[in-house]
Amino acid sequence: MAGYSEPDDERRGGLVARRPTNALALAVLVLLYERPMHPYEMASTLRERAKHESIKLNYGSLYTVVDALVRDALIEAVETVRDGRRPERTIYDITEAGKVLMVDWLSDLIRLPAKEFTQFEAGLSLIGALHPDDALRLLKSRLLALEVEIRSSEGLLGMSEDFDLPRLFWIEAEYRGVLKRAERDWVRSLIDDVESGRLDGIEMWRQFHANKGDKQ
Numbered sequence: 168m169a170g171y172s173e174p175d176d177e178r179r180g181g182l183v184a185r186r187p188t189n190a191l192a193l194a195v196l197v198l199l200y201e202r203p204m205h206p207y208e209m210a211s212t213l214r215e216r217a218k219h220e221s222i223k224l225n226y227g228s229l230y231t232v233v234d235a236l237v238r239d240a241l242i243e244a245v246e247t248v249r250d251g252r253r254p255e256r257t258i259y260d261i262t263e264a265g266k267v268l269m270v271d272w273l274s275d276l277i278r279l280p281a282k283e284f285t286q287f288e289a290g291l292s293l294i295g296a297l298h299p300d301d302a303l304r305l306l307k308s309r310l311l312a313l314e315v316e317i318r319s320s321e322g323l324l325g326m327s328e329d330f331d332l333p334r335l336f337w338i339e340a341e342y343r344g345v346l347k348r349a350e351r352d353w354v355r356s357l358i359d360d361v362e363s364g365r366l367d368g369i370e371m372w373r374q375f376h377a378n379k380g381d382k383q
């Protein structure tokens with residue numbers, strides 16, 4: 168099934184045999200652990216709490232995830248309601264198996280460092296295919312974009328503090344800010360190394376492209 172891992176050995180008394188790989192599925196389980204909801208309310212709640220900044224969210228994938236969780240008996244439909252002339256909405260609740268999987272999965276995410284294949288890392292691993300001058304220009308563009316994101320993030324954190332929201336509700340935004348600032352500082356240092364010629368291998372990099380006739 169798309170978005171699901173291969174079956175594992177049964178865990179915790181045989182209640183959990185399969186685990187989704189889509190973090191949106193975990194978000195659905197956590198929301199339904201709070202209270203029963205219909206998919207539209209799930210999406211609205213995630214957006215109101217800015218969880219879409221940490222978990223990719225769109226309505227199509229949300230309904231696909233909900234259907235998959237129902238098929239695996241991790242959530243279940245408990246009621247269908249109609250509000251005025253709006254279409255019927257199905258309300259879902261988490262099952263006991265869903266609760267066990269939620270705790271098991273969330274615990275692993277917090278406890279275990281995992282290799283994450285980021286797009287930027289992929290680009291860096293292949294950056295030699297770009298001329299150093301082009302790479303430098305692109306890195307400067309990224310540095311500017313990072314500065315904008317950091318200022319935006321700091322503004323949101325400031326608003327959270329102004330509204331006296333407990334830190335618990337914005338620790339993921341704090342974490343994103345730490346990562347962005349670390350990336351900004353590293354990109355800035357890489358730019359300096361390329362511009363100054365201190366980057367080990369820079370001459371080989373330039374010679375490769377000179378041989379290709381890319382730039383003189």
